[in-house]
Amino acid sequence: MEITTRSLWTLVHGMGFGALYLLACSGAIVLLYLRFSTDAESKASPAKDRFLGIYLTVMAALAWLAVLTGTYIIYPWYRATAPAGTSDLAGFPRALLLSHPATKQWHLIGMEWKEHIAWLVPIAITMAAFIAIKYARDLRNHPQLRYALHGFVITSLFAAGVAGFFGAMLSKNAPVDGGPTIQLVQGEKP
Amino acid sequence: MSVQTPIATEVSPVISDPTVIPNGSGAAAILSAGIGSFAVALFAIAADKSAFVKDLLAFYKPTGALSGETTVAILLWLAAWAILNWRWRMRNVSLRGVNLIALVLLGLSLLLTFPPVSDLF
Numbered sequence: 001m002e003i004t005t006r007s008l009w010t011l012v013h014g015m016g017f018g019a020l021y022l023l024a025c026s027g028a029i030v031l032l033y034l035r036f037s038t039d040a041e042s043k044a045s046p047a048k049d050r051f052l053g054i055y056l057t058v059m060a061a062l063a064w065l066a067v068l069t070g071t072y073i074i075y076p077w078y079r080a081t082a083p084a085g086t087s088d089l090a091g092f093p094r095a096l097l098l099s100h101p102a103t104k105q106w107h108l109i110g111m112e113w114k115e116h117i118a119w120l121v122p123i124a125i126t127m128a129a130f131i132a133i134k135y136a137r138d139l140r141n142h143p144q145l146r147y148a149l150h151g152f153v154i155t156s157l158f159a160a161g162v163a164g165f166f167g168a169m170l171s172k173n174a175p176v177d178g179g180p181t182i183q184l185v186q187g188e189k190p
Numbered sequence: 191m192s193v194q195t196p197i198a199t200e201v202s203p204v205i206s207d208p209t210v211i212p213n214g215s216g217a218a219a220i221l222s223a224g225i226g227s228f229a230v231a232l233f234a235i236a237a238d239k240s241a242f243v244k245d246l247l248a249f250y251k252p253t254g255a256l257s258g259e260t261t262v263a264i265l266l267w268l269a270a271w272a273i274l275n276w277r278w279r280m281r282n283v284s285l286r287g288v289n290l291i292a293l294v295l296l297g298l299s300l301l302l303t304f305p306p307v308s309d310l311f
Contacts, residue, residue, distance in 0.1 A: 076252030
């Protein structure tokens, strides 16, 4: 059982940072709702406020790691230009997608949207983490800050969902693969 | 009231309580996040429409213009955040107005990064 370094990085980016962010985001929406519902206010504590701040900060770290690995590690492999005359485009995902009418929209719409919309996520969630830490318990006195917090977290879920969906579909149609191989498990000899 | 800014058209009752943290820092973070998001979309369109801008924004060649589009947008976001926070940190501003502007900018960013929409320009 083996994996190429490019595949490994794609896994780290998509499954490690991206998917974990999506999971955490749905958790954050529930957490924000429970934390600021009328009933929960009476049970609020500094520890719960601190937890919300830490939770959103970890989400911000995941978002930054996802966009930075995506933009600076995986994207260059994705958009690498194939040498003239190359017939096997397997190592050039962008060129491979653009070479077929049935797949070229995955790049023209999918990748073009994904590469930009993903960057809205760390901006939105860093802001949310800052507000959760700065205001903590005092957020109960600022309903408009809470509305903004909810709005930006929900929007970041949408943006991360779009990026994740197209990431998965692009990997399915033209996977980023290649580079040195890492052997995970030694196979038995037949 | 001296604590109001031009955008502060509405005063929340909570500001009379001195123990409540002024909302200015939060407002600065929210509005600058809207500005930063909008900047991502704006630079993406600019690089797509102009070969000159595209070349200018190719800070890191293997990534192309995306490196510059996002770097400049992030710097703009952080600068806007720093300036707004410096101006508003001790004040209470109208968060309703700030939220509206920020969410409109965020909504526009989602829309303008969508290629069929950005291709209209």
